[in-house]
Amino acid sequence: MYTMIAILLLLLTACSQSPRNPRQANELPVIYPDYVGVAIPAGIAPLNFNMADPRADRVDVMVRGSKGGELHVNGAFADFDIDDWHELTRQNVDGTLTFTVCARTDGQWVQYRDFTVIVSPYALDDYGLTYRRIPPGYEVGGNIGIYQRDIHTFDETPIVQESAVPGRCFNCHTPNRTDPRWLTMQIRGEGGGTMVQTDGVQRWLNTKTDSTKAAGSYAYWHPSGHYCAYAVNTVHQAFFTGAKSNLEVYHRFGDIAVLDVRSNELLLSPLLQTADLEIFPAFSHDGKMLYYSTSKPCDVPAEYERVKCSLVSLPFDAATGTFGSTADTLLNGPQTDKSYTLARPSYDGRWLMYCVSSRSNFPVAQRDADLWLMDLRTHETRPLTEVNSDHTESFHNWASSSHWFVFSSKREDGAYTKLYLACVDDSGRVSKPFLLPQRHPRQYYAQLFDAYNVPDFTKTPVHLDVREMQRQVVSEERIQVKIR
Numbered sequence: 237m238y239t240m241i242a243i244l245l246l247l248l249t250a251c252s253q254s255p256r257n258p259r260q261a262n263e264l265p266v267i268y269p270d271y272v273g274v275a276i277p278a279g280i281a282p283l284n285f286n287m288a289d290p291r292a293d294r295v296d297v298m299v300r301g302s303k304g305g306e307l308h309v310n311g312a313f314a315d316f317d318i319d320d321w322h323e324l325t326r327q328n329v330d331g332t333l334t335f336t337v338c339a340r341t342d343g344q345w346v347q348y349r350d351f352t353v354i355v356s357p358y359a360l361d362d363y364g365l366t367y368r369r370i371p372p373g374y375e376v377g378g379n380i381g382i383y384q385r386d387i388h389t390f391d392e393t394p395i396v397q398e399s400a401v402p403g404r405c406f407n408c409h410t411p412n413r414t415d416p417r418w419l420t421m422q423i424r425g426e427g428g429g430t431m432v433q434t435d436g437v438q439r440w441l442n443t444k445t446d447s448t449k450a451a452g453s454y455a456y457w458h459p460s461g462h463y464c465a466y467a468v469n470t471v472h473q474a475f476f477t478g479a480k481s482n483l484e485v486y487h488r489f490g491d492i493a494v495l496d497v498r499s500n501e502l503l504l505s506p507l508l509q510t511a512d513l514e515i516f517p518a519f520s521h522d523g524k525m526l527y528y529s530t531s532k533p534c535d536v537p538a539e540y541e542r543v544k545c546s547l548v549s550l551p552f553d554a555a556t557g558t559f560g561s562t563a564d565t566l567l568n569g570p571q572t573d574k575s576y577t578l579a580r581p582s583y584d585g586r587w588l589m590y591c592v593s594s595r596s597n598f599p600v601a602q603r604d605a606d607l608w609l610m611d612l613r614t615h616e617t618r619p620l621t622e623v624n625s626d627h628t629e630s631f632h633n634w635a636s637s638s639h640w641f642v643f644s645s646k647r648e649d650g651a652y653t654k655l656y657l658a659c660v661d662d663s664g665r666v667s668k669p670f671l672l673p674q675r676h677p678r679q680y681y682a683q684l685f686d687a688y689n690v691p692d693f694t695k696t697p698v699h700l701d702v703r704e705m706q707r708q709v710v711s712e713e714r715i716q717v718k719i720r
Contacts, residue, residue: 237260243528247520248336252555253294253298253310253487254296255309255340255343255345256337256345258338258345258346258347258619259344259345259347260346260347261346261348261349261474262349262410263348263349263506264349264351265287265339265348265349265351266287266288266289266349267285267286267287267288267337268285268286268287268288268677268678269283269285269315269429269670269671269673269677270670270671271283271285271353271670272351272353273351273352273353273354273667273668273719274353274354274669274670275353275354275356275420275658275659275667275668275669276325276353276354276356276701277355277358277359277360277640277659278321278322278325278326278328278329278355278356278359279323279326279359279360279361279388280325280360280387280388281318281321281386281387281388281389281390282315282316282317282318282321282459282671282673283314283316283321283353283670283673284313284314284315284673284674284675284676284677285314285677286313286314286677286678287312287313287341289339289341290344290582291338291341292339292341293312293340293341294310294311294339294340295310295311295312295313295337295338295339295340295408296310296313296337296338296340296345296459296464297309297314297335297336297337297338298310298336299316299333299334299336300333300334300336301324301327301328301331301332301333301334301355302328302331302332302333303313303327303328303329303331303625304311304327304328305323305324305327305328305451305644305697306324307320307324307398307599307673309323311377313676313677313678314337314367315526315558315675318389318390322388324600325336326337329355329356330355330356330357330704331355332352332354332355333352333353333355334350334351334352334406335350335351335352335353335634336350337350337351338625340406340474345490346700347471350405355668356639356659356688358637358639358640358659358661359637360387360635360637360639360640361636361695362387362414362635362636362637362693362694362695363384363386363387363388363694363695363696363697364384364386364387364388364634364693364694364697365382365384365385365387365642365655365672365690365691365692365693365694366382366383366395366411366416366691366692366693366694366698367382367383367385367405367407367655367688367690367692368380368381368382368383368407368409368688368689368690369381369382369383369686369687369688369689369691370654370686370687370689371685371686371687372651372687379397379399379485380397380398380400380406381395381396381397381398382394382395382396382397382406382421383400383411384394384694385672385697386478386695386697387672388673389655390673393457395409395603395698395700395702396700396702396705397530398420400702401423401705401706401709401710402561402619402676402685403426404419404423404424404426404427404428405423405424406422406424407421407422407424407453407689407690407718408420408422408453408454408455408690409421409488409634409690409692409697410455410457410465410467410692411457411694412457412459412461412582412691413459413636414460414583414635414636414692414693414694414695415456415694415695415696416694416695416696416697416698417433417434417436418433418434418435418457418461419432419433419660420424420432420433420455420457420464422451422452422453422455423709424453424510427709427712428451428497429441429442429443429451429708429709429714430442430443430452430466430710431705432464432495432497433700434461434497435461437521438624438700438704438705438708439715440705440708440709440713440714440715441500441714441715441716441717442492442497442714442715442716442717443495443502443717444501445716445717445718445719446533446694447502447504447719448468448469448491448493448502448504449468449469449489449491450468450469450489451468452466452467452468452493452495452654453466453467453468453469453471453574454466454467454469454515454516454517455467455517456517456518456519457519458494458519458523458552458554459521459522459523460517460523460554461497462496462498462554463494463495463496463497463503463519463523463528463554463557464494464495464496465492465494465495465518465519465570466492466493466494466495466515467490467491467492467514467515467516467517467528468489468490468491468492468493468515469487469488469489469491469515470487470687471487471598472474472484472485472486472488472536473485473685474486474537474540476550477528483601484537484540484601485596485598485600485601486536486537486540486543486596486597486598487513487515487536487598489513489532489533489620490512490513490514490515490531490566490597491508491509491510491514492508492509492514492515492517492526492528493508493509494517494526494552494557495566496557496715496720499720500715500716500717500718501560501717501718501719501720502717502718502719502720503557503559503720504720505550505717507550507558507559507561507562507563508528510530510558511533512530512531512532512533513530513531513532513533513597514528514579515528515529515530515531515545515597516528516529516577516578516579516597517712518579518580518581519552519581520549520581520585521581521582521583521584521585522585523549523552523554524551524552524554524640525549525550525552526549526551526552526559526580527547527548527549527566527579527581527588528547528548528549528550528579528640529546529547529548529575529576529577529578529579529597530545530546531544531545531546531569531575531597532544532570534545538543538652540595542543543575543595543596543597544570544574544575544595545569545575545576545577545597546565546567546568546569546570546576546597547565547566547567547569547576547577547579547590548565548566549563549564549566550562550563550564552564557720559679561626565623566610566615567617573594574592574594575592575593575594575595575596575597575598575599576590576591576592576599577590577591577593577598577599578590578591578599578630578631580632580634580639581612581640582634582660583634583636584638585611585612586611586638586666587609587610587611587612587638587660588609588612589607589608589609589610589620589632589634589641590608590610591605591606591607591608591629591630591632592605592606592607592608592619593606594607599627599628599630599631600628600630600631600644600689601628602628603627603628603646603650604628605630606620606624606629607619607620607623607624607629607632607643608620608621609660609664609666611664620666622658622665622666622667622668622669622670623643623645623656623658623666623669625645625647626647627645627646627647627650628644628645628646628650628653629643629644629645629647630643630644630645630653631643631644631653631689631690632644632691632692633691633692634693634696635693636693636699638660639659639660639661640657640658640659640660640693641657641658641660642656642667642691642693643655643656643658643691644656644657644688644689644691645669648681649686652684652686652687652688653687653688653689654687654688655657655671655672655682655691656669656670656671656672656673657669657670658670700702
């Protein structure tokens with residue numbers, strides 16, 4: 237008797253957890269993150285989501301592929317099995333996934349209009365992303381960390397954390413075109429230095445010389461792996477009250493130097509060490525050109541609104557390690573009353589992505605910073621309206637295929653940068669971006685008090701000997717670079 241009652245209760249409970257005769261709604265479901273209509277690569281981590289309305293205590297989701305296969309989940313949020321999700325996405329490359337969503341609120345089930353997700357024909361086979369996570373308090377502390385994330389699963393592991401080198405600020409972790417065997421990283425302040433890892437071998441350098449004003453930062457590798465370009469500057473911050481912006485980041489000087497990592501020599505050019513502020517170097521896909529931003533000096537922070545960066549290019553000869561004699565201005569900041577920064581060429585040589593803001597050479601601190609795209613075949617350029625928002629879009633980098641890119645955005649709350657991915661097709665059309673997937677998305681992002689900083693793709697996991705790094709940083713052993 238009691239067994240039968242228990243079975244009946246169990247059946248009744250199971251039935252109440254599944255939608256039966258739900259009310260039909262003529263609107264799309266409002267979900268978090270917003271994955272409606274995005275394009276994804278096959279094999280990406282599952283697009284788990286919550287209903288945006290926190291009163292919804294259960295969700296039932298059916299996913300059907302246009303080329304076959306289906307998935308069904310039912311729970312407090314949409315939580316897809318990784319292997320099943322991977323199989324479904326790979327089965328539907330260049331097709332679509334149709335989502336049927338039912339949600340229960342106050343005991344009532346509602347079925348929403350179906351929405352689709354495009355499974356892109358462009359693969360994203362890189363292992364994952366690297367990024368710094370930092371509390372947006374603008375100070376060292378709180379265990380700043382550089383992390384890597386497998387984008388095909390939810391696995392995140394630290395590469396190095398502040399606890400390994402207490403009280404020191406580190407960033408500018410830069411692989412060579414997504415290959416982390418060639419990696420550079422800088423530690424600022426006391427015991428500072430520049431790590432250069434070539435073919436997996438770690439060395440620590442002092443990149444400041446009598447001929448340069450500071451150590452290197454904001455790095456970018458030459459495709460050969462023989463050179464790495466660095467900006468030479470110091471970073472300052474000004475805080476405001478009663479203003480539209482609470483923070484301005486600025487540089488009092490800025491030069492660019494190129495390090496020959498084979499000989500530990502700096503290559504200098506009078507065009508890169510001027511009274512103007514040169515910053516954010518990036519080599520072209522073939523290594524024959526060095527892109528960078530430059531602005532006229534002014535009295536910062538008092539005249540911070542006058543900082544207008546132009547985007548220029550300078551020829552570079554890798555065989556001789558020499559620069560051209562003339563820099564070409566691609567986009568003129570003072571003439572257009574804009575600031576152009578963070579040029580990032582796609583690795584296939586087709587596109588140049590960069591930031592545009594009303595001022596500043598530090599776009600992550602500018603609310604109006606947007607991403608723009610230039611076709612390097614025609615030099616036609618346009619704003620990426622498909623990905624820009626009313627808040628900051630800033631640091632961006634390309635996947636090795638040159639069809640996917642990652643960027644940081646403050647679109648959710650205006651304060652915390654989060655990571656979004658989007659796709660560029662062969663004609664330059666850009667897909668709707670999607671937030672980096674997490675296993676428990678609402679819980680994860682609600683409890684995360686770190687901002688994502690300087691994201692980049694890596695083909696394979698980063699292997700860094702943290703003990704050796706700690707030993708050399710603490711001992712302050714440094715190889716002194718020389719000027720060629």
